[in-house]
Amino acid sequence: MATSAYAPKIWTKEFIAIFAFHFVLMGAMYSTLVTVGNYTIEKYDVNPSIAGFAASIFIVGVLIGRGVTGYQINHLGARKIMMGGTVLYFLTYILYFFDFGLTFLIVTRLLNGFATGMISTALNTLATISVPEERRGEGISYFSLSMVVASAVGPFIAFLLLEHISFETMLIYVGILMLIVILMIPLIKINNVTKETAVKPEKFVLIEKNSLRMLMPIFLMGLAYSSVLSFLNTYAIEIDVVTAASFFFIVYAAAVLSTRPFTGRLIDQKGPNVVIYPTFIIMAIGFYLLGSTTSGIVILIAGFIIGLGFGNFQSAAQIICVNVAPKENVGLATSTFFIILEIGLGFGPVILGLAIPFTGYGGMYLWLIVPIILAGIFYLLMVGKRGSKSMQ
Numbered sequence: 001m002a003t004s005a006y007a008p009k010i011w012t013k014e015f016i017a018i019f020a021f022h023f024v025l026m027g028a029m030y031s032t033l034v035t036v037g038n039y040t041i042e043k044y045d046v047n048p049s050i051a052g053f054a055a056s057i058f059i060v061g062v063l064i065g066r067g068v069t070g071y072q073i074n075h076l077g078a079r080k081i082m083m084g085g086t087v088l089y090f091l092t093y094i095l096y097f098f099d100f101g102l103t104f105l106i107v108t109r110l111l112n113g114f115a116t117g118m119i120s121t122a123l124n125t126l127a128t129i130s131v132p133e134e135r136r137g138e139g140i141s142y143f144s145l146s147m148v149v150a151s152a153v154g155p156f157i158a159f160l161l162l163e164h165i166s167f168e169t170m171l172i173y174v175g176i177l178m179l180i181v182i183l184m185i186p187l188i189k190i191n192n193v194t195k196e197t198a199v200k201p202e203k204f205v206l207i208e209k210n211s212l213r214m215l216m217p218i219f220l221m222g223l224a225y226s227s228v229l230s231f232l233n234t235y236a237i238e239i240d241v242v243t244a245a246s247f248f249f250i251v252y253a254a255a256v257l258s259t260r261p262f263t264g265r266l267i268d269q270k271g272p273n274v275v276i277y278p279t280f281i282i283m284a285i286g287f288y289l290l291g292s293t294t295s296g297i298v299i300l301i302a303g304f305i306i307g308l309g310f311g312n313f314q315s316a317a318q319i320i321c322v323n324v325a326p327k328e329n330v331g332l333a334t335s336t337f338f339i340i341l342e343i344g345l346g347f348g349p350v351i352l353g354l355a356i357p358f359t360g361y362g363g364m365y366l367w368l369i370v371p372i373i374l375a376g377i378f379y380l381l382m383v384g385k386r387g388s389k390s391m392q
Contacts, residue, residue, distance in 0.1 A: 008132035010139045015130050017187035019146045022123045024181040026150035028174045029116055030229070030249075031158040033058060036109070037349075038233050039167045044102045048234070048356050052349030055230045057106050058113035059346030063339055065117020067206050070335025078125040079191040085118030086182055093178075096171050117338075124334045128322060130190055134268075140322070141264025141315045145257065148311050151229075152253030159233070159246040208333040211321035213382050215340055218317050220375035221280075222344025223351070224287065224368045225310050230349035235361035236299070244296025248303040255307030263312050267319055273384075276316040280376030283309030284369045291365030314341070320383065 036058075037051040046054075069081050092115055095108040124143070131139025161170045228248075236245030263275045286305035289298055318337045325333035356364055 008135060010131050010135055010142060012130065014188055014190055015127060015139075015143070017184040018123050018127045018130065019143060020184055021181055021188075022120065022127070022143070023146040023150050024177055025116060025119055025123070026147045027154035027157075028178055029058065029062075029113075030151045030154035031170070031174055032109075033229050034155040034233055034249075035158045035162060035167065035170070036105075037230055038237075040102065040105070041234075046102070047353070048231070049350060049353030050102075052230050052353035054102070054106055054109065056226065056346045056349040058109040058116075059226075059342045061110040061113020061115075062117035062120065063113075063342040063346055065114040066121045066335045066338050066342070067117075069118050069121040070206065070208075070332045070339070073121070073125060073332065073335070074329075077191045078122040078129075079188065081118055082122035082126070082188070083185070085115050085122060086185070089115035089119060089178070090175075091115075093171075093175055097168065117342075121335045121338060124338070125330060126188065126190055128330050128334060136322070137268035137319050138261070138264040140319050141260045141267070144315045144318065145260055148256040148260070148307075148314070149253050152249035152251075155249045156246060159242075206336075207339065208321070208325045208329050208336040210324040210326075211333045211336040213324065214317055214321055214337070214379075216378035216382065217375040218337065218340040219344045220371040220378070221283065221310060221313055221317075222341045223348040224283070224344075224372050224375075225306075226345045226348030227352050227364060227368055228290075228306065229345065231352070231356070231361055231364070235365075238361060239294040241294065241296040241299050244299050247300060251300045251303040252307035252311065255304045256311030259308060259312060260315060264315065267316060272316045272320050275312055276320075276379065277376070279309045279313040279316070280372055280379070281309075282306075283313065284372045285309075287365050287368050287372065291362045291368075317341075 033055055037048075037055040040046055040051040040054040041048070044050075065085070069085075073081060089112065092108065092111040095104075095111070098104065127143040128136070128140060131143075158170060161173070232245055232248060233242075236242045236248075267275055282305055286302045286309055289302035289305065293299065293302075318334070321337040322330055322333045325336075352364055352368075355367070359367055
């Protein structure tokens with residue numbers, strides 16, 4: 001109670017509703033992202049690169065959805081985009097239940113990803129404006145937990161379910177959960193624009209130029225983490241640690257949950273550098289462990305370490321992108337952050353899938369230490385002290 005006397009409230013009913021909606025949306029995304037690759041290999045007998053493309057094309061759709069959304073968000077408003085994206089989501093989700101071959105599945109994932117990108121960008125914008133500006137770092141850190149926890153719970157439940165049911169049946173359960181969560185939409189009444197403040201864009205703007213300082217660090221870290229999303233299941237089958245791997249994302253989320261509130265406050269007080277520099281080193285250590293072992297216990301340790309690294313990098317990078325942008329471009333800056341991240345997540349599996357026949361899965365994880373280190377170097381050169389100053 002003492003805290004509420006001087007600290008503006010973050011966890012309002014609207015923030016909670018936005019958080020819950022985004023959590024289920026991201027859980028639905030990750031549950032298919034980590035399983036559709038192996039499903040594609042088994043059903044259509046394709047190589048890992050094509051399977052990786054079937055998984056990652058969803059992220060490409062999300063990327064396009066964010067691009068269109070970021071351009072229009074100051075005109076149409078985040079709430080209207082959220083509503084339109086939700087309708088489109090269910091229209092495209094139905095297509096999963098029609099089997100017209102691999103190409104149709106890829107198109108379906110692209111369209112459903114587009115709708116997901118619209119909703120996610122709108123929800124991130126609404127969450128950002130709903131928290132007090134002086135607690136923005138902490139607020140964004142809390143909200144991004146919706147994505148982090150979803151990235152753990154979604155794959156965990158998907159792995160467990162697929163031991164007993166088909167991929168198509170799993171999709172039914174996911175769809176029902178999405179239908180339930182949209183009942184919370186009436187609680188979300190805030191918006192980033194009004195009729196008086198809505199600005200029709202004079203030209204198409206895809207990115208917030210100030211946020212491009214973070215281009216290479218975000219892209220390279222996203223590229224590295226895409227290998228975990230798309231190939232961990234297949235790698236676990238190969239080295240016979242499927243049971244341990246099913247808990248990988250739970251351990252990952254535990255690492256983030258145990259540190260994110262602290263690191264969010266630290267960013268508000270000291271700036272992002274004190275948090276973001278260690279994440280590159282920690283992430284590299286996690287990938288070294290992941291690629292050099294066949295032990296289930298070590299796989300879980302790697303998951304915890306990667307959670308400390310990538311989980312905290314994400315929130316720090318998003319905070320930087322938002323805070324270096326003009327206040328009126330919060331939505332566009334949010335979209336820019338996710339566009340860069342999802343380029344790495346979306347195209348990473350295709351690139352890495354081509355390398356796997358030469359490196360193997362374990363070798364791929366070891367080689368990914370290189371782009372992680374490069375991400376740290378680019379951050380030092382492109383942001384460095386300016387990133388810290390922008391937060392104060």
